[in-house]
Amino acid sequence: MSISRRGFLKIAGIGGAGAIAGAALPAAASESDFEGYPDRYGMLTDVSKCIGCRSCEAACNKQNKLPKPETPFEDLSVLDTKRRTTAQAYTVVNKYNTRGSSEPAFRKLQCNHCNEPACVSACFVKALTKTKEGPVLWNDKLCVGCRYCMIACPFYIPTYEYDNAFSPRVMKCTMCADKVAKGDGAPACAEACPTEAITFGKRSDLMALARERIRTAPDKYIDHIYGETEVGGLGWVYISHVPFDDVGLPTNLGGTPYPKFTKNALAAVPMIVVLWPVVLGGVYAFARRREAIDKQTRENAVANAIETTRADTQAKADQAREAALKRAASQAENEKKKAVKEAVDKALEEAKQQQSGEAPKEGGA
Amino acid sequence: MDNAKPKLFTPFNVITGLILLVGIPICLYRFMGGLGAVTNLDNNNPFGLWIAFDVLTGVALAAGGYTIGTIVYIFGMKEYHPVVRPAILTAFLGYFLVGVGLAFDVGRPWRMPYPFFMSQGFTSVMFEVAACVALYLTVLFLEIAPVALEWLRMKALRNILVKATIGLTIFGVVLSTLHQSSLGSMFLIVPNKIHPLWYSTFLPIYFFVSSMIAGLSMVIFESSLSHKAFKNIIDAEPHPFDHDKIVMGLGKAAAIVMFGYFGIKVIGVAHGNHWHMLATPYGLWFLVEMVGFVLVPCFLYALGVRAGNVKLVKFTSFLAVFGVVLNRFNVCLVAFNWELPMSERYFPSFMEFMVSLTLVTAGLVAFKWIVTRMPVLTEHPEFRESH
Ligand code: SF4
């Protein structure tokens, strides 16, 4: 029983050591260390200017050659239900009842092109990248379709072509990277917006513009630029006349860039790789040594017993057995008593058989 | 196994036959029609049953391989040797099915080698999981290969592999530590999507420690079942071993690990100061998991071992295994997206269930096929170990 008890302590010990080695250390620096590519582009949505006309949806659909929707873009009744991005729509406008105003507010959803995107860090084949121009782009040539990027995105943005059997794609806003790179103006949605609720430009310029708008109309705007610090900063930032929470922009995400949440756990990998073989190798060597000692003890006891038995008559055998046992016991650890006894018994038995086997032969000769 | 022809219409054959009959066409349909044709997955719920069960649960339940390997080869506790081979065979088949399950789940399975040969996303926990699972499957293959080699009487190759046992075991434990825990780390990136009672920075540790519970309990559970199902094979063994003693030892170990696991889970709740959430519906569900399927089996294990009640320990192993399964489902599905309205939540489709069931059934058939032919539950007379 005590053998196993010791083993269990070891098992429990493994748990402890694993806990130390694999521990997700508390995030050392919670805010972003990465300032972002200096000249990157971004977008600014002014929620107070959005009238929910869906022009941006239509423009996006056309620009990205997405399939025609069931209800035409002129039909505003779709605003009555909450929608999200889909594989057929990189952007959708939702209507919100808000605390700040009796009028409903509208906001366009799309990829926020985060400074340090969760989706990019989550992709195990680097199919997603944050370009230094600003857009976060997906690569059709690499994606395996594990959809971990969709799990990771805190804004529920990436979508998947579940109905495409042979080459399903991750679909999301590209900030019209191709169009912009060609020098063909701004992203389609920004060009289509009749109220200039969407502005395209260098992110640094957009931040200045946003600040300026808040400064000149402090009574109108909430004094915060959403995306300045959220999840380490967004490429697409927002200002609003109503609380951000009310237009579906969660304010509880914190300022930590999402890749940081898994970074420390990944940093523990080399620790385990180095530490574990050493610890386990040590335990193994220890166990081997103990085994060798036990074996030696057992063999000595057996040898002694055989010796004694051979020399003495059968009548004395019991006595010898006791003696051998005692000798063995003094050498062996207490818990080995039983094993030794078994070995001795067996040896005795064999010796006896041997003797009785040999006896007639001797007699015959 | 006599010279009489084996019966074809045994209950086992009929049930597995029916499952495969329904399941295999659905499996094919998955690849012809795409994920959307058979699953209830959507953009809010990209992970479903196949990740929660086939991958997360599969990996946890296959933890018996590294757990028993450590006990026998590294701690040198030879008395557990008789359960090593079935445990490693279970692990090998388990991980193989995890790979197959992943092939069903990812959108373009033919690209599964990409993370190794095309483009490495080192910042992704998924990369670590993929790399470790692939490597570990290889290790398990090498560990179980001697069984087939003995069967084929390929002595030389078999002896080389047996010599590598210790190295393979240590490598296997390193890989298991890494990926068992990183399956938990995978969810570290969604602090905003998982209910705070299940989300914790300790997730990797929780997953690793609970994998030991799953490993120990699965070996009890599975070896007890094998003992019943393959009685004729085991009884034919000239050197019978004391199965009950093994069960008791493993039960005791499991009780201790579970107690520790319960402790660190409590620390997690205290750390986040989430006590008040215990009185919510999610909190009650959390208590069901923690008390009903951790504390109670922990206590029952201890009780069974103390009272020498083998039956109780065997029954408890089922509870404990179920508890780990429940935990994986809770993290991946139940507590995930907990703030979304019911209409945007996920529930697996019938066809998803069937695919998972088909894979498990295929695994059972393979297990049966192997143990009735190869020296898994018994020792090969020509390769009997001297100990
Ligand atoms: S919003 Fe989501 S999809 Fe877009 S960059 Fe950020 S994490 Fe990625």
Ligand code: SF4
């Ligand atoms: S679905 Fe594609 S893009 Fe997204 S994480 Fe997986 S491999 Fe990367």
